[in-house]
Amino acid sequence: LNKKTDFQLFGIFGHPLAHTLSPAMQEAGFAAAGIKAYYLVFDFDLSQFKQSMKGLHQFPLQGFNLTVPYKQTIAPFLDELSAEAKAVGAVNTVFRKGKKWIGTNTDVFGFQVSLKKDGKFQPRGKKALVIGAGGAARAVVYGLCEEEIKILTISNRHKDRAQKMILEFRKKFPRVQFEIIPFENAHLKHALQRSDLVVNATSVGLKPNEKLFSASLIPKRSQKNILFVDLIYRPAETPFLKAAKEKGQKTLNGIGMLLYQGARAFEIWTSKKAPVDVMRKALFLSSKSAGANL
Numbered sequence: 001l002n003k004k005t006d007f008q009l010f011g012i013f014g015h016p017l018a019h020t021l022s023p024a025m026q027e028a029g030f031a032a033a034g035i036k037a038y039y040l041v042f043d044f045d046l047s048q049f050k051q052s053m054k055g056l057h058q059f060p061l062q063g064f065n066l067t068v069p070y071k072q073t074i075a076p077f078l079d080e081l082s083a084e085a086k087a088v089g090a091v092n093t094v095f096r097k098g099k100k101w102i103g104t105n106t107d108v109f110g111f112q113v114s115l116k117k118d119g120k121f122q123p124r125g126k127k128a129l130v131i132g133a134g135g136a137a138r139a140v141v142y143g144l145c146e147e148e149i150k151i152l153t154i155s156n157r158h159k160d161r162a163q164k165m166i167l168e169f170r171k172k173f174p175r176v177q178f179e180i181i182p183f184e185n186a187h188l189k190h191a192l193q194r195s196d197l198v199v200n201a202t203s204v205g206l207k208p209n210e211k212l213f214s215a216s217l218i219p220k221r222s223q224k225n226i227l228f229v230d231l232i233y234r235p236a237e238t239p240f241l242k243a244a245k246e247k248g249q250k251t252l253n254g255i256g257m258l259l260y261q262g263a264r265a266f267e268i269w270t271s272k273k274a275p276v277d278v279m280r281k282a283l284f285l286s287s288k289s290a291g292a293n294l
């Protein structure tokens, strides 16, 4: 490819990537915005990934996304990182600024918009329980802190990972009250009863019938009104969300986060307003054809 082409190229790097929904979403967005562009899938193993990143400055791409397992691996290959990418410790979107390649994290924005718009939840002054301490949990925690959550309780299977995360975020957000609880039923039950928002930011629920904790821990809506969010979108309803729904609680899956992080990346790359409704429709259609049953 050379500079004479009349189209732009974008893409996603990850492994495995067989079922990614991003190409359908982004290409529908480009078409609706009148942009001639393609979004390619680079399902690369680690050595292929590193090799291609070494050639970043000759890349024909205008920008790209990263997903599991390369959100951290990418950092040393980039010229700059945004404040979000630094704080979260993960890059999911890369764009050009002059001759430089900049890494940012649009998962934070995706989570915030999904929560406020689709979940109709305003975090300011509220209490949240976040389960998990991986890359996605860090984006959620950063997003909630930026939105001025009051109390943030973290529970993770490996407690040391949660402790490390909180040490970093405490310095950045001194007004947020952080606490860590063991990933055990009695502690979770207590935390659930006093939370306005509960987020599953673990990968538990990706496999069929995989339970994060017993449904009996969840209070009925008449006792406590809680919004349950799962970052997982395939399946559309995890046992975690199903159990919450059965208790009459409001639920939200991760499809909105996927949509809005993609829309934000689109806007960074093209400087145009993302056609969000078109992108949402493409996402739903492609997830249905991939058997996601959304």
Ligand SMILES: NC(=O)c1ccc[n+]([C@@H]2O[C@H](COP(=O)([O-])OP(=O)(O)OC[C@H]3O[C@@H](n4cnc5c(N)ncnc54)[C@H](OP(=O)(O)O)[C@@H]3O)[C@@H](O)[C@H]2O)c1
Pocket: 068, 107, 110, 131, 132, 133, 134, 135, 136, 137, 156, 157, 158, 159, 161, 201, 202, 203, 204, 206, 231, 232, 233, 254, 255, 257, 258, 259, 261
């Ligand atoms: N909707 C979206 O746009 C979006 C974006 C990003 C991620 N996600 C989803 O978010 C989830 C997490 O992704 P990630 O990138 O944060 O992954 P990650 O960095 O690998 O972290 C995985 C997390 O899951 C926990 N975990 C794994 N197996 C567990 C088990 N059996 N019991 C209890 N906890 C367990 C881990 O706990 P330990 O630390 O104790 O191992 C860790 O907190 C994935 O399902 C991913 O699909 C969605």
